[in-house]
Amino acid sequence: TGQLLGRAGLYEALGWPGCEIAWTIRRDRWNQGLATEAGRAALEFAFDVVKRDDLISIMTADNTGSIKVATKLGLTYDRTETIQGGEYSIYTISRDEWRNCKDDG
Template sequence: MTPIPTLTTPRLTLRAPGPADVAPFAAFYASDRARFVGGPLDAEGAWRMLAMEIGHWQLRGYGRWMVEERESGRTAGMVGLFCPEGWPEPEIGWDLFEGFEGRGYATEAGRAAREYAYNILGWDTAISLVKPANTASAAVCRRLGAVMEGEFVHQRHGLMQVWRHPAPAELSDGGMEAYA
């Protein structure tokens, strides 16, 4: 089994998903907030999606973390590294749960996930896939220094924008994260 590391940022803990996450995950996937990531789904579909997220760690050696507010311990969403079958290349993705948007959590957790991908896994690039109508996720991409480089059509999810993140050398040579 691939051990899932815990990451911390000033305000967040990124931790392994598990059984306690079924209810908040199902609530997210039952809501309209999930429309950009394959939802809404019923409880069984959400359970299967959470199982896929956990299994992704085993199949790829990396995946997405549940995001908790450090101060309250509440689960704020899921952020991390994702590349299921059919994806054009590994991505950094984020889903924030109801009530946690607008606080910079996706940017903060996305930055931590990217640092893990570059510094621990040795990635030399990463993308984020964003549905064209998902302006909030496009704004997170911009805050992370990513630029839109094209489009990708997925057989189930349809048209998505491909946002390219700065390479590790760009970040270490005075890029955006040098000033974070």
């Protein structure tokens, strides 16, 4: 239909806690695997093309959908941090962890 479903990619603003893999999907298209598919492509781009060693993903602790996507992609909870006045959970993955996760299935 040509409608925007969402977006995914890398984000690293000045002062940001690291290179972030991020995604957002239009609510009426949740639970269709789109965020996981887009996140997987962004991980591959970050590690294979951009040659990043580590990535983060930032979300609120109650964002169960994004936490599920992050863990499916192999990211693990690292810490909670205050960012721009809010409390956020930070999930991380290294290139080696991603390779092992990718090789496992």
